[in-house]
Amino acid sequence: MTNDSYLSTNKSTDGLRRQPRQKRGKDRVEKILEAAAAVFDEVGYEAATTHQIAAKAGTAVGSLYQFFPDKASIFNTMELRHTERVKAMWAQTDVEAIVSLPLRQMIDLLVKAISQLFENPVSRVMFIQFYTNRQVFQSIDESMTQEAINFLADILQHRNPLLNDLQLSLISEVCVHSSNAVILSALRNSDLQRRQMLAQEIEDLLVAYLEPYVGDTVGNKLHDVMKVMICPHCYSKQVSKNGLRRGKQCYLCKDCRKQFVT
Template identity: 40%
Template sequence: MSKSSSLSSDKTLRRQPQQQRGKQRVEKILIAAAEVFAEAGFAAATIQQIADRANTAVGSIYQFFPDKLAIFNALFVEHLRLTECIEADFFAQKIDRPLDRGISEYIDAYAIYFEEPIPRCVVVQYYLQPIGGMETMMTDLPNLQSISYKRHANFYRQRNPNLSEAKSELLSEVAHNIVQGLVPNTLRRDEKYRQAIYAEIKDVLYGYLNPHIGDHLLPVSNQLMMCPDCQSDRIAKNGRQQGKQRYICRGCGRQFLDRYTQRGYPLEVRQRCLDLHAQGIGFREIERQTGVDCNTVINWVKSLELKSVEIEA
């Protein structure tokens, strides 16, 4: 994502570190800056404080960054790169995993990520304490957000092919804003509060998205197969039987088919056979007319007669 952003490194770094030692120094400076910005705020933070935290000289920082704004924008670039990794990992997962599990894993990934100093600093500073001058260096950010919305919208349409493009993009934008609206303030509170908010976000997203992309709307070929005994989703294909896919549960060992044909004759066929018998037609003739084995018809008649006797008694 950062490759297409206006926040490219040539606008934040005075010079690119060529050696591994230089790259490690820049990384150390960025982490130190994130911690200082988070503690003191961007306006109050100084280059000297960042240098002290990074255990380096002020001149070493100026070798790479012209000012604090350049440092913060470098942090933003790194934030975009890391969030792209989270997004890529999410979309690499199976499309048919249960919606509640997918939402939970998605939010948990970000919850862990935001415990790190760089994303915590960037999100809190950008959303709650805007920095003057940033807007001129982030002209491409709306386009990046639009790309993210469309990616999630496409994911929604894969889960529900009947979902329109316009509706899926609206769902995606609202879901994003739910997260972006709650997370920044959450990061300034204690861990217990953060975990409570993350749990609420999961519930809100599931309630909002389930009617549109819930498991019941998955295409038949993508619906998650569950074991009928232990309800495990650890299912593997196990050959075919009479044209139907057979599965085996890796949890309990139960073997089953993807679908079952209803056994027995429809009620209307049974009633027709009984009506023909009541008209005095023989069992063999009923078999020829209906295709139902005469022995089956005999059993139906006996069963009916037995019920009649029980009722009279």
Template identity: 50%
Template sequence: MSDLQPTSPSMRRQPKQKRSQQRVERILDAAAEVFDEVGFEAATTHAIATRADTAIGSLYQFFPDKMTIFHALELRHRERVYAAWAKFNKPEIIQQPFEGFVSAMAAVYKELLQDQTCRIVFMQYFTSPAIFQNIDESFTQEAIDFMAKLLQQRNRALIPEQCQLLAEVCVHACNTLALVALRSPESHRQKLFEQIQVLLFAYLRPHIGDEIGNEVSPPQVMKVMKSIKCPHCDSSAVSKNGHRHGKQRYICKECGKQFPESYSR
């Protein structure tokens, strides 16, 4: 699928020949660069045409104004997000060990936001959502639904409502941290992106960690939760959390503390 599909209905004419398609691609690349450097409000079609090394008349053949150009960037962003999801939505990635799964998910997310078009559209949405034509809250819901399906595939014991809640927290938390990161200096930006991965590790491990596995049936999970209680808060909402020194460890979903099997009741 090319970057121009689906095409923007507000374009003056759709590029059909390869040469015209390449020219439109250059204009969109240039627009992303100009928006990134000076912001959407300060950007002009003349600056975009100059950056694209094309005549302003050639730009106006396809785009009547910079708003139309931005709407085309929205479509490009959507397409690249869908491509990233398709790359990640594979059994060999979803069913890999927990750390690899989360690391891959965080890497795909970070790589997506390093793309200039996606970064500009992502940041602009939280600044001026009213100018958007092709992206709204339903796109965020698509992301939540996609992640909920991944979590369900990782742990069949999770009910759909749990998957949706976990996915909702993850998507909104990651988007918030990513927005702060993209507005920060490069050195601090990298640290924040690393913390996104740390957050996902800690939050998702009790629900889809390797200790749970798809082979664990709901009755078995309930048996573990009923027979083991947290020595810190006496809660029975606990799950397995790996082994250390040959002993099974658990994590409490209420207080978040970990403890070894020998301390359990």
């Protein structure tokens, strides 16, 4: 019986041939994934081999095969690890707490979360490969970009309820795609340049672009507008109170019949 007899023999749903149950096995899997990230970054997916990955991880190729049947399964597991980290980053963002902050402070918190995400070598390589070698992906597609757009649109809607759905979609799409372009450039640079671009350039870009829509002065004007109760969807003044939601007053527009919260 080998040292890895504690592994499950059931087929994994995340690219793994066997799921490690003990810490030693889990650590070995993570080491293989980080080694694969380094190899894919150095030579590209097509040129990479499982022998190179095993050597980089400091393990025998036979040990690698106990967890992964081939290179594609390693890549697929990296995809899912990255997806898990992105979802966790979104879930940990307290939208109601950050929307009341000054614009630059709000963007700073979001950008720091993104920067921390890309400190992980697997996430860095997944992002670069998605824009340079998309055909090898099995799990990640454009839906993740759309989820990011929807996530930002929700934040902007909370910050300025007067923005309609089309405005929210277009503004968020510009923010996400422009940020992704900077991130891609940053991840291809040295550590120092990468951190500078992720920490400052994206923040400056987003603050400058978003200021007219959700800036601090816009927030003050919005507060004054909401006092006279204008529907943020059709701009009608024919609104009435419609109960409370999470302690906030809800309103119903008599013209377009849509609800909104102040």
